[in-house]
Amino acid sequence: MTPVSEAIPVAKLTQRIGRIQPSATMAVVAEADKLRVQGVDVVDLSVGEPHFATPQHIKDAAIAAIQANFTKYTAAAGTAELRDAIIQRHAVDFGSNYKREEAVVSVGGKHVLFNAIQVLVEHGDEVILPVPYWVSFKDIVQYAGGKCVFLETDEAQGFRVTANAIARLVTPRTKMIILNSPSNPSGAVMSPEDQTEVAKLAAERGIWVLSDECYIYLNYTGRQFSLASVPEVRDRLVIAGSLSKTYAMTGWRMGYALAPALAAGAMAKLQSQSTSNPTSIAQKAAVAALKGSQDCVEEMRKDYIQLRDHMVAGLRALPGVKCNMPEGAFYVYPNISSQFGRSGVNSPADFAGKLLREAHVATVPGEGFGTHEHIRVSYATSMKELDRGLERLQKFLASL
Numbered sequence: 001m002t003p004v005s006e007a008i009p010v011a012k013l014t015q016r017i018g019r020i021q022p023s024a025t026m027a028v029v030a031e032a033d034k035l036r037v038q039g040v041d042v043v044d045l046s047v048g049e050p051h052f053a054t055p056q057h058i059k060d061a062a063i064a065a066i067q068a069n070f071t072k073y074t075a076a077a078g079t080a081e082l083r084d085a086i087i088q089r090h091a092v093d094f095g096s097n098y099k100r101e102e103a104v105v106s107v108g109g110k111h112v113l114f115n116a117i118q119v120l121v122e123h124g125d126e127v128i129l130p131v132p133y134w135v136s137f138k139d140i141v142q143y144a145g146g147k148c149v150f151l152e153t154d155e156a157q158g159f160r161v162t163a164n165a166i167a168r169l170v171t172p173r174t175k176m177i178i179l180n181s182p183s184n185p186s187g188a189v190m191s192p193e194d195q196t197e198v199a200k201l202a203a204e205r206g207i208w209v210l211s212d213e214c215y216i217y218l219n220y221t222g223r224q225f226s227l228a229s230v231p232e233v234r235d236r237l238v239i240a241g242s243l244s245k246t247y248a249m250t251g252w253r254m255g256y257a258l259a260p261a262l263a264a265g266a267m268a269k270l271q272s273q274s275t276s277n278p279t280s281i282a283q284k285a286a287v288a289a290l291k292g293s294q295d296c297v298e299e300m301r302k303d304y305i306q307l308r309d310h311m312v313a314g315l316r317a318l319p320g321v322k323c324n325m326p327e328g329a330f331y332v333y334p335n336i337s338s339q340f341g342r343s344g345v346n347s348p349a350d351f352a353g354k355l356l357r358e359a360h361v362a363t364v365p366g367e368g369f370g371t372h373e374h375i376r377v378s379y380a381t382s383m384k385e386l387d388r389g390l391e392r393l394q395k396f397l398a399s400l
């Protein structure tokens with residue numbers, strides 16, 4: 001009998017799906033999972049999510065929603081209750097001023113980014129993306145037919161992004177600038193002044209700013225800031241927010257856009273023809289998260305600071321490892337290039353691959369984030385795991 005794969009011709013896939021890659025972080029997770037299945041004890045410093053459980057009052061709200069049969073479709077852009085809660089929380093915390101029709105609830109922050117880029121970036125448009133960048137920005141832009149224009153930054157300057165540097169890359173085709181502060185993967189935080197200057201430059205030239213605020217509550221500088229508080233740039237600004245990291249809700253898939261009504265309406269329209277509304281139950285949980293006590297956010301933030309300090313001190317004590325002090329998010333981005341040339345290690349991918357296979361520590365190589373001398377280490381785990389990871393790293397370096 002002819003095997004099915006020979007009888008049916010391989011389907012011709014679209015050009016656009018050929019333009020994107022699976023996420024680099026997912027590849028590490030898959031390799032670490034393979035080892036775990038074989039019974040290997042892996043120390044996982046690759047994860048991009050909080051190790052905390054979702055706070056109880058948020059879980060209770062979801063359970064209550066199920067019991068009350070709040071289990072039907074909602075408006076595609078999310079319930080009025082949740083959109084109002086988002087607007088209010090953002091206004092109180094960051095001094096913004098949005099109306100309900102300027103808020104859209106989506107299935108996680110990544111979905112917000114996808115919607116925003118789909119409705120704003122045309123084929124051939126250029127999107128300025130500071131390096132290192134979070135992996136998905138590049139692929140989402142490419143899927144829309146846009147072209148990423150990379151802004152190289154200087155590690156010695158804390159990967160600083162300035163308006164001057166951006167201005168040099170602007171062309172008549174520039175449609176959007178993507179900012180992500182605090183940054184995944186570097187943990188760098190842009191100062192309010194730098195962010196404002198970039199956004200003003202963009203507004204003057206009619207360029208959109210997509211500000212990814214996924215880690216905005218995990219800013220350890222003491223200067224909480226959102227571009228949404230700068231009225232001059234409001235007409236060209238899309239805020240992509242997420243409850244994933246702030247409230248340890250990665251699996252609930254709750255994100256939101258704050259944007260001028262025209263853009264927000266277009267994003268809601270696109271969503272109405274793809275996912276429809278985000279899950280009704282998760283929306284009730286999100287209302288509880290945003291309107292309830294914010295103590296849990298503060299408690300998690302304090303813990304992250306301790307974990308960061310411990311991790312950075314441990315990494316800096318390792319011979320040949322350099323690393324900046326990250327000011328936000330929950331990642332460290334050490335430079336491991338001093339190890340190149342030893343034991344066949346010539347790139348971050350070589351280093352991270354060998355580290356995983358031989359020392360059983362999972363990290364993410366920097367190539368996926370656009371740099372060639374770093375690995376991303378997540379400290380969203382317990383102190384004990386950090387210590388186990390550091391100990392293995394130390395032995396690994398000695399073995400190279």
Ligand SMILES: Cc1ncc(COP(=O)(O)O)c(C=O)c1O
Binds near residue numbers: 107183244250254
């Ligand atoms: C920079 C950045 N933006 C957005 C997201 C998306 O998060 P979610 O879709 O869970 O809201 C992530 C997740 O890792 C991220 O790191």
